[in-house]
Amino acid sequence: MNKDIRLSNMQDVLLWGKGLVAAAIGGAANTISVMIVDPVAFNLTDGVHKIMTVAAVSAMVSAALYLKQSPVP
Numbered sequence: 001m002n003k004d005i006r007l008s009n010m011q012d013v014l015l016w017g018k019g020l021v022a023a024a025i026g027g028a029a030n031t032i033s034v035m036i037v038d039p040v041a042f043n044l045t046d047g048v049h050k051i052m053t054v055a056a057v058s059a060m061v062s063a064a065l066y067l068k069q070s071p072v073p
Helices: 002-029 031-037 048-069
Strands: none
Touching: 002 031, 002 048, 031 048
16 A cells, blocks of 8 residues: 555656746747847847847746646655
């Protein structure tokens, strides 16, 4: 019985981790819409640093919102 409880807890943690990673990836994917809205400032030739900054901040915000909704099990 104790082994089943530990296995269930591990599965909950894995599911939570997958959700956190999915939220971060989704946030980083938001960068594409920024590139569409302002292609002059956010392009792959001159604005790579800006694009990476937007991707990182967006991923962090999405991950934080996921953590607010689904705290650590």
